[in-house]
Amino acid sequence: MEAERLLAQAGVDSPRADAELIAAHVLGVERGRLPMVPLVDPPVVDAIGQLVTQRAKRIPLQHLTGWAAMGQVTVDVGSGVFIPRPETELLLEWTLRQLRDVQRPIVVDLCTGSGALALAMAHERPDATVYAVDNDPVALSWARRNVEARASAGDTAVRLFSGDVADRMVFADLDGMVDAVVCNPPYVPEGTRVAPEVAGYDPPAAVFAGEGGLAVIRHVVNCAARLLRSGGVVAIEHDDRHGHSVPALLASRRVLSAVADHPDLAGRARFATARRGSAP
Structure with missing residues (x-):
């Protein structure tokens, strides 16, 4: 996954988890349901990419999604x-x-x-x-x-x-x-x-x-x-x-x-x- 690679290169501790959580946030689904999501439109892919780019700048994931559990x-x-x-x-x-x-x-x-x-x-x-x-x-x-x-x-x-x-x-x-x-x-x-x-x-x-x-x-x-x-x-x-x-x-x-x-x-x-x- 390209998003995971970018986050790993940026030094993010949990690159795979963060990439999946960003995708789930943009798609509006739970992280565990990502494999069941069909192919997404280019605008959605772009939205995910923009958030991944911001996360790679070490902006906290929670600041990008707006919530924490x-x-x-x-x-x-x-x-x-x-x-x-x-x-x-x-x-x-x-x-x-x-x-x-x-x-x-x-x-x-x-x-x-x-x-x-x-x-x-x-x-x-x-x-x-x-x-x-x-x-x-x-x-x-x-x-x-x-x-x-x-x-x-x-x-x-x-x-x-x-x-x-x-x-x-x-x-x-x-x-x-x-x-x-x-x-x-x-x-x-x-x-x-x-x-x-x-x-x-x-x-x-x-x-x-x-x-x-x-x-x-x-x-x-x-x-x-x-x-x-x-x-x-x-x-x-x-x-x-x-x-x-x-x-x-x-x-x-x-x-x-x-x-x-x-x-x-x-x-x-x-x-x-x-x-x-x-x-x-």
Whole structure:
């Protein structure tokens, strides 16, 4: 496939998948149904070629299609908001398993960005009350757009707030009441060289963090420790170099136990979890 070759030459990590997703987007079909599509007209071929050319310039695929997936939902994305990654679905799946026997759970998504993780939780658990917060007004505008779209589609509306996880008053009225805290925070150590799709398009404040990438995560741990009820769980995505440091931060809080770290599909350390015990 010529599109795959061009994308591979440009250094795109998944050239075949991206070429197929572009074709599926233009044709308006699911990727798995591409082999069943008959020969297409030249204008459609040209449209596919134009998007492949743009992708070869390392413009993110999600910016070309205008959406990204998280679990069973899709959200609108574009300039000024972090693009959700497939790896975060592992954190989503883990959290849903922990809530399987919890009726009407309360869930908090910190550093929500586009709202993808919160909306995926709300979709899978329509009985849940899901809160989400971010401190960036542009990200919140995308999240608000996505929350409204999912509510119109029939999903339970996520309760969206502006706030900073470093503020001890964020969701203070929920202290000790939350069943699950989830977070995909900024965690890449400052100065790290990243892919062109990240460097040129993801907001730096949503990607990089000080203190070796742990600055925001420290606040997330503290926030989770006060929000969670006894038995509640927290799941925090982190850099693949944080497989020991983030679990150590969780373990440093005496109210948190059952600390564990989890790999992504490539075997790299990807997210850490813990459960709140009884207050000392």
